[in-house]
Amino acid sequence: MRYTSKMAGSVRVPPRDERRVRLEEAGYNLFNVPSAAVAVDLLTDSGTGTMSDEQWAAMFEGDEAYAGSESFAELERSVEAVMGIEHVVPTHQGRGAENVLYGTLVDEGDVVPNNTHFDTTRAHVVENGGRPVDCPADGAFDPRSDGDFLGNFDLDCARRVVDDVGAERVPVVVVTITNNSAAGQPVSVANLREVRAFADEIDATFVVDACRFAENAQFVQQREREFADASVAEIAHEQLSDADAVVMSGKKDGLVNVGGFVGVADESLLEAVEQRAILYEGFLTYGGMAGRDLAAFAVGLREAVQEPYVQARVDQVRELADTVEDAGLPVYRPVGGHAIYVDAGAAYDHIPDDQFPGQSLAVELYREGAVRGVELGSFAFPETERPEFVRLALPRRTYHREHIDYVGETAAAVAARSAEAPGYTVVDEPPMKELRHFSARLEPV
Known part of the structure; x- marks a missing residue:
């Protein structure tokens, strides 16, 4: 392009x-x-990208209503169409979503396995009294490794965690796609399905950090045989279909400069997430974003899977x-x-x-x-x-x-x-x- x-x-x-x-x-x-x-700023890809003319056009029609914003309704429709997530709780950015979700799920003494925690994810787990444990795939941190999905979650590592502390102390299991801390390596859909089954075994909430879901889907299309004939859009939908909850920073694959959300499939979790979001982020139809930001986010999600x-x-x-x-x-x-x-x-x-x-x-x-x-x-x-x-x-x-x-x-x-x-x-x-x-x-x- x-x-x-x-x-x-x-x-x-x-x-x-x-x-x-x-x-x-x-x-x-x-x-x-x-x-x-x-001169050239490569500090982060978070919120630093350039929006399209379609996104700028959408901003002019942003609905700035405090409650019931039509721009939020547009974002909901995009999230469901692109990611398959029905319940969307907006936040001002990804770490706001982490605060809302992990503040709901993690208590003192809990342990949270992740394929690899990034900085703010790790900090939110610690802030809520939990202990983050990284479970990267074998070779993920070896610059001389070779493999299609070095971002995968190591289930043997997670099982050792459960054996050590007990399933009741592992309330949530997280997979980050792509695995930012492990050199941005992708995660296979097969691995996501395996983690879903493991979370069911220990009665844990399965969370996908989906900040770079579209990039992950592109790697799946190229490397995972089952999806060789699927579109990036189809894979983006499939790889999130087993999650109980999704943390999203719109500043990455949402193609916007601000914004995020918690996506919730488990309705038993929804009310607690919504109440914490109101306390920390704002009302449920703006979540710390202006209506024009919500409108641009809705367009950006659809562009990201083209x-x-x-x-x-x-x-x-x-x-x-x-x-x-x-x-x-x-x-x-x-x-x-x-x-x-x-x-x-x-x-x-x-x-x-x-x-x-x-x-x-x-x-x-x-x-x-x-x-x-x-x-x-x-x-x-x-x-x-x-x-x-x-x-x-x-x-x-x-x-x-x-x-x-x-x-x-x-x-x-x-x-x-x-x-x-x-x-x-x-x-x-x-x-x-x-x-x-x-x-x-x-x-x-």
Whole structure:
């Protein structure tokens, strides 16, 4: 798919001296760098994409009613058509949905298995007194692994959890599609069905974190034989059909800049979710979003499962991976659907893990070319066994070939001077370590 640009923004590459000062002022944490000082922003694909003309047109007709908004009714219809979910509880974004759902399901002392918890999911489980346990597929964190569905949920791991704590302490089982923390790897429909059966065995609520459901469906179409002749839209519907509840950030595969929801199939759960949503997010027909945002979200969901769009999306991520790898930085393979994951542990093997080689690589990409990525290793996930990854996440429908070439040029310069990069130490961090990477400050060792 090709796009025409109907609006453009300017990009400035700040001089090297300014980049140095920006890093010092930010405490070497790229979340603290202002976007005006970033040339190519690959920090996240969440809410950073470009909306279509159809979405902008829908915004002009947004119904801003506090109660009974027609724009919410449009979103409900889209969610049911695209995802097969009947009951929709809107929230301002994905972490709002996590707060609503996990605050309802998780109590003190509970254990929550997930194929791999991402940062805010992990934090919401901890905040409610639970213990998050990662159950990734074998080889998911090995940059040299090979497999079609390395994002899968490891049922043997989950059964060990149940044997250890008892089924009554495992009230919810979560599968994240695609598996963001495991290099954006996809999850098979067969695995989702197996997890559904396991949840039934232990009488647990089965939750799918569906932020990147369309990208996952595209991988299923290409790699899972049962679905070789199915459309992305059909697969998107099927892969969510067994879930009791769905957490959705519209800022990913909803193709909007704000918004999310909890989707509920289990009606016994619905009332509790709705009451908590009213308390934290707003009334049930707006959930922290303006009517115009609801309207754009309704259109974006339908666009996300269009074959030309999702194929172009995945192809561009592969293009970025090839470019960065050709520049000399090692990239996790196979490539996922929304981002590439650079193996900073291999690129900076002179820096020990406790000095955060991933953070060092992220800093050097900014220092060299004002390219902003994010560390997803031991700095972002303390006290967990994660590889030293740097994620470069592509916003949807935003960047073009020249931006990818520029990232490649930056990566080549960084790779050429890899031996000169220092490690880092944390000098200030918030009490909740699960979220420290958003605001902690560091300094070079």
